[in-house]
Amino acid sequence: MSKLYVFGIGGTGSRVLRSLTMLLASGVECDADIIVPVIIDPDDSGADKTRTIDLMNNYRAVRSKLEFNQHNRNRFFRTEIKPVDGMTNFILPLQNTRDCRFKDFIAFNQLNKESMAFVKMLFSEKNLDSDMKVGFKGNPNIGSVVLNQFADSQQYKDFSNSFEDGDRIFIISSIFGGTGASGFPLLLKTLRSDKSSQSWKFVSQAKIGAVTVLPYFNVTEDENSGVDSSTFISKTKSALAYYKKNISDNSSINALYYLGDSVTATYENHDGGVKQKNNAHLIELAAAMAILDFASQPDEKLAGQTLHFEYGLETQKDERQQVTFADLGKESRKLLSVPLTQFLLMKKYVDYAMDGQYKYQPWAIDNKLDENFFDGDYVSTVKKILADYNEWLHEMSGNMRSFKPFNEEKSNPLFDIVNGKAARKYYPHFFTRNYALVDSLLNKRWKKFNKAATREQKFCELFFRATEDLVKNKYNF
Amino acid sequence: MEFFAFFYRLAFYGEQLFHHLHGWSDEANGYVAQSDRFPLIFSVTLGVCFLAFILYYFIIDHPRANRWYFWLIPLGVVLFTGFGLAFGIVRTDMDSGVIAESLSNDIGMGNAILFGVYNGLLGGIFFLLLSALFRFPSRNSKHSPWPLLVTKLNNKGIKNYE
Incomplete structure (x- = not known):
C-alpha cells in the first residue's frame, strides 16, 4: 500500500x-x-x-x-x-x-422564533453559550x-x-x-x-x-x-x-x-x-x-x-497489576517487543554514555561523527524524540491500566530494563558488558555497511544494527 | 648473530658492555656465539612487545580502555620489562664474574642501568611501531593512542554537518 x-x-x-x-x-x-x-x-x-x-x-x-x-x-x-x-x-x-460562541456560529439571534424554539430543544443554554x-x-x-x-x-x-x-x-x-x-x-x-x-x-x-x-x-x-x-x-x-x-x-x-x-x-x-x-x-x-x-x-x-x-490481553489482569510484554497476545508481542526495546536501548546509550564516548570510539571516529555532529541539530532532534519516547513509556507505566514493559527509569545495569525478562549472558568480546557492550557492537565491522552514506544515515544505521544484535542475543522475545 | 647486535650498536651504555654482551672472550680473542646475550635480550624484549600489543589491541581490546592513557599501561610494561631484563642480565654477569677481564674494569652499575634504559627504550620503540602500523584491525582500540592516519585522510572527504 x-x-x-x-x-x-x-x-x-x-x-x-x-x-x-x-x-x-x-x-x-x-x-x-x-x-x-x-x-x-x-x-x-x-x-x-x-x-x-x-x-x-x-x-x-x-x-x-x-x-x-x-x-x-x-x-x-x-x-x-x-x-x-x-x-x-x-x-x-x-x-x-475561534473566539466564537456556538450561538454565534449558528447565528442564533438571526433565527426566526420557531427555529429558535427548535434549536433550544436540541441545545441547552450552556451549549449555546459554549465557547x-x-x-x-x-x-x-x-x-x-x-x-x-x-x-x-x-x-x-x-x-x-x-x-x-x-x-x-x-x-x-x-x-x-x-x-x-x-x-x-x-x-x-x-x-x-x-x-x-x-x-x-x-x-x-x-x-x-x-x-x-x-x-x-x-x-x-x-x-x-x-x-x-x-x-x-x-x-x-x-x-x-x-x-x-x-x-x-x-x-x-x-x-x-x-x-x-x-x-x-x-x-x-x-x-x-x-x-x-x-x-x-x-x-x-x-x-x-x-x-x-x-x-x-x-x-x-x-x-x-x-x-x-x-x-484483548493474553492474561487476566486486575487493575493493580501492570501489563508487560508477557501479557500481550502473541502477535502484539511480536510486533512491539523487539523494536521498542531496541529504541529504548538506544535512548539509554545516548543519554548515559554517548557524550563521554564518541571521542574515543571507532564507530564515531571512522564515520567522522565528531563534536560538530553531536552538537548539531540532527542529534539534538534525535535526542528530543528519544526523550519523548521515554516520557511516553513513563506515562503509560504510571497510568491505569499500567503498561510497563520496561524499567524505563533505570539506567544501570543497562540490560535490566525489560520487565519480567532477565537478560542472558552475552559476551561477544572480552567481558564487555553494560554500556561498553553497546560500544563494542557499534564498533563491529558490519557487513554491507555503506561507507558512502551520510553521517546521519550511518548514525541511525549503527544504532539499529547494534541494538538489533543486543536484543536478539540478550532477550528471548 | 650480527643481526641482533645491530639493534644495540648505539652503545651509549658503554663500548665494553656492548663487547661483553656480544660474547667477547679473551681466550678466543673474539666473539663467541654461545656467549652472545643479544639474541636472548632482543627476543624476550620483542616477545614482550608483541604480547603487550596483542593483549591490548586484540585480546582485551576493551571499549573503555581505548584512551591514550590506558595505552601507557602496556607501554609501561614493555619499558619496565625491557629495563629489568637487560639490567638483570648485566648484573648477574657482573656478580658471577663471567665478564672478560679485559672488559670487566670498565663495566659498572652505571652501565647496567644505562643498558636497562636502552633496552627499555628499544622495547618502547618497537611497541610504538607495532601500535602505529598494525593496530588497524583492532575493533575497539584502533584509534588509541591517536586516530589512524588513514581514517583522518578518509574523513577529509566528508563534509561537516550543516
Missing part, C-alpha cells in the same frame, strides 16, 4: 497519533509506505495536539536525512510521515470556531453542527486531490467525547459522498478503517467544566447505536476497531487548552496498533461486510 491517511479527531486522535509516531520511530513494521496524518481538532492550544505535532515534525526532520534501500537494515524512522501538501502542522482547520476555541467539551450535538464543514476547506480539497488509487484512510476518534464522537460519522459521510475534487472516486471507494475508543478514563467532577464523565457511558451507548445503524449496517466502513477498558484512570478535568495533556495510555497504544493492523489487511479481506475487531 502506498499511503495511509490517518485522521485523528479530537484529543484522542492526537494522542493515538502520538503513540503511532512512537511506534514508527522505533521501527515497528508498517505495511504502508507513507502515513499522512490529518488532525481535526478545534482546540488550537490543546497540549495533546501540540506535543503530537511537535513530535511528528521532529520525526520528519530526522527521517528527511535518512535513506532506505537494500544497503540499510535500519528500521528506526523507516515509515515516512508527511502532511497533505498545503496543510500546516498536519491540521485540517475548522472555520469560525468553541477549546473544542466541543464533550458535546457531540455541537460537534455534529460545527464539523459539518470539512468539505468546504481548501485543505480538505488538497487532501482529496492528493488521494490516489490504492491509498487507504483510517479515522481515530473517541466515542465518549464531543469532537471525536461527532466528527467520525460526519467525516466518514463526507469521504464517501463528497464529489468536489478530481479524485473523489478514489476517495469514495477507498478502503476505510476506524478505531473508536470507548471510555478508558474519567475526569474529576467540576461544575465549571463542560466535561462530565458520568455521561460517558450514556453517550457511548447512544453513539454505538448510531454507528451500528449508520455505519456498520450499511458497510460504509471496511474495518471498525473497538477499544475500551473497564479499568479507568481519573484525570484532572480540563475543557481543553494547554492544560489538557493526558498521560499516554495502553488503549492509545492499542489504537495505534489497530492502524498498523488495518494497513496490513489485504484488500480482499476488506471487501464486503464491515469487519469488526476488538483487542
Whole structure:
C-alpha cells in the first residue's frame, strides 16, 4: 500500500497519533509506505495536539536525512510521515470556531422564533453559550453542527486531490467525547459522498478503517467544566447505536476497531487548552496498533461486510497489576517487543554514555561523527524524540491500566530494563558488558555497511544494527 | 648473530658492555656465539612487545580502555620489562664474574642501568611501531593512542554537518 491517511479527531486522535509516531520511530513494521496524518481538532492550544505535532515534525526532520534501500537494515524512522501538501502542522482547520460562541456560529439571534424554539430543544443554554476555541467539551450535538464543514476547506480539497488509487484512510476518534464522537460519522459521510475534487472516486471507494475508543478514563467532577464523565457511558451507548445503524449496517466502513477498558484512570478535568495533556495510555497504544493492523489487511479481506475487531490481553489482569510484554497476545508481542526495546536501548546509550564516548570510539571516529555532529541539530532532534519516547513509556507505566514493559527509569545495569525478562549472558568480546557492550557492537565491522552514506544515515544505521544484535542475543522475545 | 647486535650498536651504555654482551672472550680473542646475550635480550624484549600489543589491541581490546592513557599501561610494561631484563642480565654477569677481564674494569652499575634504559627504550620503540602500523584491525582500540592516519585522510572527504 502506498499511503495511509490517518485522521485523528479530537484529543484522542492526537494522542493515538502520538503513540503511532512512537511506534514508527522505533521501527515497528508498517505495511504502508507513507502515513499522512490529518488532525481535526478545534482546540488550537490543546497540549495533546501540540506535543503530537511537535513530535511528528521532529520525526520528519530526522527521517528527511535518512535513506532506505537494500544497503540499510535500519528500521528506526523507516515509515515516512508527511502532511497533505498545503496543510500546516498536519491540521485540517475548522472555520469560525475561534473566539466564537456556538450561538454565534449558528447565528442564533438571526433565527426566526420557531427555529429558535427548535434549536433550544436540541441545545441547552450552556451549549449555546459554549465557547468553541477549546473544542466541543464533550458535546457531540455541537460537534455534529460545527464539523459539518470539512468539505468546504481548501485543505480538505488538497487532501482529496492528493488521494490516489490504492491509498487507504483510517479515522481515530473517541466515542465518549464531543469532537471525536461527532466528527467520525460526519467525516466518514463526507469521504464517501463528497464529489468536489478530481479524485473523489478514489476517495469514495477507498478502503476505510476506524478505531473508536470507548471510555478508558474519567475526569474529576467540576461544575465549571463542560466535561462530565458520568455521561460517558450514556453517550457511548447512544453513539454505538448510531454507528451500528449508520455505519456498520450499511458497510460504509471496511474495518471498525473497538477499544475500551473497564479499568479507568481519573484525570484532572480540563475543557481543553494547554492544560489538557493526558498521560499516554495502553488503549492509545492499542489504537495505534489497530492502524498498523488495518494497513496490513489485504484488500480482499476488506471487501464486503464491515469487519469488526476488538483487542484483548493474553492474561487476566486486575487493575493493580501492570501489563508487560508477557501479557500481550502473541502477535502484539511480536510486533512491539523487539523494536521498542531496541529504541529504548538506544535512548539509554545516548543519554548515559554517548557524550563521554564518541571521542574515543571507532564507530564515531571512522564515520567522522565528531563534536560538530553531536552538537548539531540532527542529534539534538534525535535526542528530543528519544526523550519523548521515554516520557511516553513513563506515562503509560504510571497510568491505569499500567503498561510497563520496561524499567524505563533505570539506567544501570543497562540490560535490566525489560520487565519480567532477565537478560542472558552475552559476551561477544572480552567481558564487555553494560554500556561498553553497546560500544563494542557499534564498533563491529558490519557487513554491507555503506561507507558512502551520510553521517546521519550511518548514525541511525549503527544504532539499529547494534541494538538489533543486543536484543536478539540478550532477550528471548 | 650480527643481526641482533645491530639493534644495540648505539652503545651509549658503554663500548665494553656492548663487547661483553656480544660474547667477547679473551681466550678466543673474539666473539663467541654461545656467549652472545643479544639474541636472548632482543627476543624476550620483542616477545614482550608483541604480547603487550596483542593483549591490548586484540585480546582485551576493551571499549573503555581505548584512551591514550590506558595505552601507557602496556607501554609501561614493555619499558619496565625491557629495563629489568637487560639490567638483570648485566648484573648477574657482573656478580658471577663471567665478564672478560679485559672488559670487566670498565663495566659498572652505571652501565647496567644505562643498558636497562636502552633496552627499555628499544622495547618502547618497537611497541610504538607495532601500535602505529598494525593496530588497524583492532575493533575497539584502533584509534588509541591517536586516530589512524588513514581514517583522518578518509574523513577529509566528508563534509561537516550543516
